[in-house]
Amino acid sequence: MSYISLKDIKKIYMEGEENQVNALDGVDLEIELGEFVAIVGQSGSGKSTMMNILGCLDVPSYGSYVLDGTPVEELTSRQLASIRSHQIGFIFQGYNLIPSLTVAENVALPLTYQGVPRAERMARAAEALEMVDIAEKAENRPTQLSGGQQQRVAIARAMATASPVVMADEPTGALDSKTGAQVLQILKQLNDMGTTVILITHDLSIAANAKRVVTMQDGKLISDIAGSDVRLESAGGK
Template identity: 65%
Template sequence: MLIEIQDIFKIYNEGKESEVRALDGVSLTIDRGEFVAIVGQSGSGKSTMMNVLGCLDIPTYGTYLLDGTEVTDLSDRQLARIRNREIGFIFQGYNLIQELDALENVTLPLIYQGISVFEREDRAMEALARVGMADRAHHRPSEMSGGQQQRVAIARAIATRPPIIMADEPTGALDSKTGRHVLEILRELNGEGSTIILITHDDGIAAQARRRVRLTDGKIVSDERGKEAAAV
C-alpha cells in the first residue's frame, strides 16, 4: 500500500462557533500505480485533502502512512525531504519562477536533492523533452503560453522521478485542446508506473482517471473504479 489515511480530520477554529471541518473523518487507501481523481465542488475539502496527502499540511487528528512511514509526527524538515523525494506537484497556476528560464525552473528541485550539476541539467533536459519543451529550455515563463508553462511545470514535477505525482486542477487555466494534452501526459506517466492523484471539480476531467473519489463537506461520499473514459 503506497498511501493509507485513517480517520483523518482537518479542523479549523476547533471548538469555536466558526469551526470548519475541512476533512471530517476521512479514510482512504491508494495503491502504487493507481490513477485516482479526487473530485468535489468548492468547499468540499479536496484541496485540503491534497495538502494532507502531499505533506504540505498535517491533519488535526488521524493517521497517514506514506509508503509505510507515519508522516503526521514528522518535523517540517522531514516533511520537506519527503515532498522533494516522493512527490511531484503540478498546480493550476504553474508556480514557475518568473526570473528563471524553463531549464532553471526544472533544475531547481534537483538542486535541493543534491544532484550534481551535470546530472541535474541532463535530467532537466530529459524531462523537458518528455513533455515536448526542449526547444523552449531557455525561455522564461513570460515568453510562453499557458499550455507551455504547464508542460514545464510537469517537467519540473517529473525531473526528480518521484513515485507520486499530484496535480491540482492542472487543466483549469487551459483551453480544452491543451488541457487534453496535459491529461494525455499524465496518463502516459501513469502507464509508465507513476501514481497519479488528480484534484478537480470537473466531472469530465475526473472521468479520465481509473478511480474517482468524491468529496462532499469533508467526507468521502463515493469511491468508483472503472476504465478511463474517452477523451473529452
C-alpha cells in the same frame, strides 16, 4: 500495505470556536503505487485540504496518515520537507514557475533541494522537457510561453524529480479544452510509466480520465468508483 493510507483523517480549523470548520471529517483512503486517482468535489468539499494533507503540505488534526510505511503525523517539519522533495512531485494550476529562471532552470530547481549535482540536474531537466515535447523552449523564460507550454514545463519539473507520486491540482483549469486534453494525455503517459498520479479537480469530465475517481462532499468521501463508470454515467447511464 498501501503506499498511501489515510485512517479517520480529520482537519479542523478554529477548533472549539463558534465558527469551527471541519474541512475533513473522518476520511479513509488507500492508494497503491501506480494508480491514477482523481479526487473530485465542488468548492468547500474538502478536496484542497485533502491535497494538502496527502502532499505533506499540512498535517491532519486527528487520524493516521501512513506514507510508504511512515506515519506522517510523527514527522518534523524538516522530514516533511524531505518527503516533498523526494517522494511527491507537484503540478499546480498556476504553474508556479520562477520568471527570472529559464525553462530548463525551472525544471531543474527541485533537484537542487535533493542535492543532485548541477550537471545531472540539467541532464534530467533536458530529458523531462523532451518527454513533454517542449525541449526547444529550454532557454526561454516562462513569460515567453503560452499557458499550455508553461503547464508542460510544470509537468516536466515534477517528472524530473523522479518522485513515485505526482499530485496535480486543477492542472487544466487555466487552459482551453484542446490544450487541457493534451496535458491530461501527458499525465496518462506518466502513469503508464509507473508513476502514481493523484489528480485534484472540481470537474467530473476531467476526473473521468483517471482510472479511479474519489468524490468528496462536506469533508467526507462519498464515493470511490472507476473512471470508466464516471464516463458511462456522464454519457447517460450504464
